[in-house]
Amino acid sequence: MSDPIKLTVDGREVTAPGGQLLIKAAEEHGTYIPRFCWHPRMKPVGMCRMCLVEVEGPRGKVLVTSCTTPVAEGMVVHTKSDVVKKAQEGVLEFLLVNHPLDCPVCDKGGECPLQDQTLSHGPGESRFVEEKRHFEKPIAISELVMLDRERCILCARCTRFSDEISGDPLIEFIDRGNHTQINTFPDEPFASYFSGNTVQICPVGALTATPYRFRARPWDLEAVESTCPQCSVGCRVSVQASQNQVLRLIGVDVDATNQGWLCDKGRFAFEHLRAPARLSTPLVRGADGELHEAGWGEALDLIASRIGAVIAERGPAAVAGLGGARSTNEEAYAFGKLLRGVLGTGNLDASLGDDPGAALLAGVPHRATIDDLERAKTILVWGPDLKEELPVLHLRVRRAATALGADVVVVHPRATGLDRDAAHVVRYRPGEGAATLQRLAAGEGDLAAVRAALDTGPVVAIVGRTGLAESADLADAVAAFALTLADAKVMPVARRGNVLGAIDMGVHPHLLPGRVAASDAAARAALAAAWGCAVAVPGRDTSGILSGMADGSIAAVLLLGCDPVADHPDRKAAAAAFDKAPFLVSLDLFLNESNRTADVVLPVDTFTEVEGTMTNLEGRVQKSNRIVPGVGASRPVVEILEDLAARLGGSIGAGAAAIAKEIALVAPAYAAVSWEALDWGRGRDGIVVAEGPFTHTPERRATDPSVGALTLHLGRVLYDGGTMITAGPSLARLAPEPAAHLHPDDASRLGFAAGDRVTVTGNAGSAAMAVAIDPTLARGTVYLPFNLGASIGNGLEVKVEK
Amino acid sequence: MTWPDTTLARARDIIARYPEPRSAVMPLLYVAMRHDGRLTDEGMRQVAALTGMTAVQVESVASFYSMYKRHVGSHVVSVCTSISCHLLGGRDVLAAVSDATGVPAGETSADGSVTIESVECIGACGGAPAVQVDYELIEGVTPDKGAELCRWLMTAHPEVVHGDDLQTRFGGRRSFPAGPPDPVGAMGPYPAFGPLGTTGGEA
Ligand code: SF4
Ligand code: SF4
């Protein structure tokens, strides 16, 4: 875009940035030009001709497509002339030549651009009497998406999205010409992590998503804007519900974060909300050893008396709390306040040992925002496969690489979703990260060109755990290196939705709310004054709590939406700790591996059912809103915790709104955040919280362990065995089978072929699974996706045997 | 990869001619047809793997062009029915060819030896009516000669069809006097195109 220029639209002089497309310039000045194929987040194609306007030229007025025509100085444009109207009528008459007009049974009916624009710009009658094209309708092009080719108007929005934006072009026009249709390749379904976006942008009812098909008419839906809690990108969503049931999520276009897109996990992970297995009443373990339904009073009384007894006998240090990384900030804050203030224990942690460390997450200097990717010249990604863990961040990096000219450097043990668009790809074996970093920093050998690329700033370094077997120190070391680069910012990433928010709320042994070091006595005193009760000194983190449970020094544990037995990388240690059966209370949606042994399980309200805020991986605080009630007797976490606090002689605050105000007062980094601002004011796109006061200087202290011939890469996949996935029918069937992935050289050295059944043995167990061959793996590596039902521990040492 | 090394090597040679591997998709589709005798899903997958495209992107290209054929016999006989040929009896040639093979235009004989099609102008109007066998041109074809040509294809099962030879045996008056002899023949229902390795005799 260059200097502003002047043009005339329908007799009105307007200014627009030079180079801007006419359709957009007109829209920004209040003139809406009808369109089907043009989408503001994709390149124009001029495919549908609906946006025709008249432009005056030296040889008179000509019809041009306003979506492919840039504005020019002195341009005179007519968008409503008789000629334009005639053209629009003609275009619509043609678009409807083959359209089946089955609006009454179409999910799009009522919110369909084709329907609406036919009403506003169409001819009213068609001159075509010929037989229409017929296709089998609808066909499933993936587990989630159905295609009705008769309704398709061939606008190429879906194909352009999957090619330009998501980079997995699995749908295309075939039989182009008179018989053009959208389709997939035989046996190659539209299995994209982003397929739901095509359903959202299809301007007709040709693409529909199975979870929503025939569930509602659009005019019956109520909507509220909220934040997707499924990962820490924090995409904005419109939650749409009818009759107290969430029926779909639609991406909201926020420039700074998701730019309108969602991943399919975020889009479709709402079915678990009304899953039959969801807990709807408190459960208390009876004398017979089984969990029985109970009333709230009974359950809370029991918790208060048992925890009171533990504190009286063994002191508050025998109590601990885990979780909060899936909760709202208000819930996490209430949890932290209950533990640190009311119960007096410093044993609390929201991170489950699978992230790059709370210090880096909360305290990194020069934190990058997602939008910094728009300006970055070089992007270093040394962390998880973003496509599997933080999908929409993957789209933003991809956009930087493919549309904005950034050079991406990917360092990972196997191919990631970004490799195809990366300028440099570095492979290494887990356990050789420190050596690889050293070679990279020195620009040794084949890494000289990679090192040279990193000299072009601005640099954004996305840093996290590549896998769970690798030490978290490596991420710190990578961040430390990245900060030595010219004009560099660092984005530390962890997966779970609100892990940074929970840490910021003080659900961490060493941090008080608002990124304040808990070791600082003055800060504790200030917080104690605000809370009106003493604030516990730092205690144990997750691994300390698990070992305390195992050795009996921790006697009572509260779990807030947290399943360490399934999610902790060292599942064996977690299972051993939970086997010791301390007094266990779980606030959760489902029974899971950790709370099956609980003494009390409390059903909670969750996403779409409570109001609150979430903090994404940039530190952007966004609002989550309520549109449906919880199920059965479930209650909001803050109310449950307040009732519990009252029974223990304390208080944590009455309701989430009051807690939100308290957070702004006591948490320095959150001083500027308020619900009002987020809902109505400058914070509609979220408020990025200030850095500090706690800061962490990353250190290059990682060293490589000595490992054998094979090391384990324990990576994550988008659809895994998580309860929110397995409880919803649509996503549950997408989780892949666990497999031991080997480089072909290793496979042939060991004498394995694809499909062979093998036993994989790690530091904490063995599991039987099939061999898969993956030529993209670093040699000497066994890749095993985490949380797919096979658990062998998270040590680097691994063996594969027949 | 299911292609033999020689075919893969040829494919890689073709890819090397272009700045982007995907630009080679069209010649590679002929290589795929050469390998399977027709266009198959497996062939398109192979082209996709070699060019870094997805299989459906390859199909999008392949399904646009009528010369990439999914269903085709060992030879394809294309009878021109555009204006010049039409005026000089192209329709009769087509009818005779259909009679001789027992299949209408657009279909393949029961034994799989020939596919008959009617096509638009093939650039031999001066020698109308014109016919192609595997895109090797024959001009001045009469209905009788057309039928004879088909019977020959169905009984002799030639490995290679060669334009000059076909013209001598089944053709008539040509647009232009014969040019320099063309030694390149076609080995199946795709054009004989030297750089692709589909020339007569070559593996
Ligand atoms: S399916 Fe929808 S988005 Fe795709 S080309 Fe057809 S109308 Fe456009
Ligand atoms: S990328 Fe993350 S926040 Fe965005 S839709 Fe997907 S799961 Fe939700």
Ligand code: FES
């Ligand atoms: S919107 Fe311009 S041609 Fe489709």
Ligand code: FES
């Ligand atoms: S009309 Fe038959 S070759 Fe031109």
